[in-house]
Amino acid sequence: MQIFSTLRRHGAARPLLLILALLLVGLSYSAVSPQRSSAETEMTQQIEEGKALFDFTCSSCHGLGGEGTSQGPSLIGVGAASVDFQMGTGRMPAARQEAQLPARKVNYTQEQIEAVAAYVATLGPGPGIPAESAYTLSLEGDEKAEAIARGGALFRANCSACHGIVGGGGAMPNGKFAPSLAETSDVHIYEAVRTGPQQMPLFSKEVMPDESVAEIIAYLNGAEEQANYGGITMGDAGPVSEGFWAFIIGIGGFALIATWIAKKGARAR
Numbered sequence: 001m002q003i004f005s006t007l008r009r010h011g012a013a014r015p016l017l018l019i020l021a022l023l024l025v026g027l028s029y030s031a032v033s034p035q036r037s038s039a040e041t042e043m044t045q046q047i048e049e050g051k052a053l054f055d056f057t058c059s060s061c062h063g064l065g066g067e068g069t070s071q072g073p074s075l076i077g078v079g080a081a082s083v084d085f086q087m088g089t090g091r092m093p094a095a096r097q098e099a100q101l102p103a104r105k106v107n108y109t110q111e112q113i114e115a116v117a118a119y120v121a122t123l124g125p126g127p128g129i130p131a132e133s134a135y136t137l138s139l140e141g142d143e144k145a146e147a148i149a150r151g152g153a154l155f156r157a158n159c160s161a162c163h164g165i166v167g168g169g170g171a172m173p174n175g176k177f178a179p180s181l182a183e184t185s186d187v188h189i190y191e192a193v194r195t196g197p198q199q200m201p202l203f204s205k206e207v208m209p210d211e212s213v214a215e216i217i218a219y220l221n222g223a224e225e226q227a228n229y230g231g232i233t234m235g236d237a238g239p240v241s242e243g244f245w246a247f248i249i250g251i252g253g254f255a256l257i258a259t260w261i262a263k264k265g266a267r268a269r
């Protein structure tokens with residue numbers, strides 16, 4: 001207060017205060033506004049690029065506003081994650097109608113894919129492209145081993161019926177198939193779980209939290225790295241082929257033991 005009253009009495013006080021005030025306003029404006037507006041223009045630019053690519057490449061099947069046609073479903077509300085998955089695994093743009101559109105070579109850059117994804121995301125709210133932290137475990141040692149074990153249990157409970165016990169893939173009715181997951185990148189596994197492509201069910205965050213998906217991904221990565229622990233793989237095709245061998249060896253073994261016991265018993269008498 002002492003300073004202000006002396007300042008006010010001083011002749012230069014008013015212009016000085018004015019300059020100070022202007023400086024303050026200018027500084028706070030430059031601190032907030034330009035960054036935001038440049039990020040915004042970058043974003044609208046990305047969306048425009050995405051829309052241009054979409055109109056050219058995708059609209060013949062999905063419609064000019066993504067509303068769908070007889071050749072392809074509506075993309076309103078499928079979200080950026082679905083586009084990143086479909087284009088990132090080479091499924092889209094589809095070439096022709098098949099029983100199932102398989103993963104193929106990708107002919108687009110990640111920037112192009114993200115631009116189309118950003119455009120499709122503006123059509124309606126849907127799952128976004130996840131941050132790496134959503135699908136990566138940050139655990140070490142025993143905790144990591146436990147998380148991988150949980151991932152294995154989750155995979156067997158939710159995924160192996162279609163994808164096989166270690167994710168080797170499996171056949172489905174009508175010429176469709178659940179692909180092998182050995183080559184799939186982590187982000188695409190996450191996106192497949194969240195968007196449920198084609199015959200695959202969708203797992204929401206309520207049903208399967210991010211942590212569980214990360215555990216499944218860690219399990220799948222471990223399963224790829226895992227050396228074959230000897231023995232025959234039995235095709236790694238899951239319960240059917242493995243059950244078959246369990247049947248032959250298990251029941252066969254019991255039959256042998258039973259005959260042996262019966263023989264011994266008969267001799268003992």
Ligand code: HEC
Pocket residue numbers: 054057058059060061062071072073075078082083086087092093094095096097101116195197198
């Ligand atoms: C030749 C036609 C065709 C073209 C071209 C095409 N699509 Fe598709 N798209 C389809 C069909 C058919 C499906 C449905 C596949 C299924 O579920 O069996 C589909 C599905 C999708 C899905 C999944 C929707 C969902 O429910 O999650 C996305 C995302 C998608 N397309 C994006 C694109 C993008 C992006 C392009 C352009 C780069 C594109 N598509 C080009 C035919 C096409």
Ligand code: HEC
Pocket residue numbers: 089091100101102103155158159160161162163172176177178179180181183184185188189190192193197198199200201203216
């Ligand atoms: C009802 C059967 C079924 C179940 C259960 C299922 N999937 Fe799938 N999954 C499929 C089919 C079919 C496809 C192929 C879809 C396509 O080609 O668009 C697929 C595709 C995928 C892909 C894409 C692979 C690629 O790169 O081509 C991933 C990743 C995946 N599934 C992971 C999972 C995980 C993880 C689970 C368990 C949480 C799971 N799936 C449960 C049937 C299933």
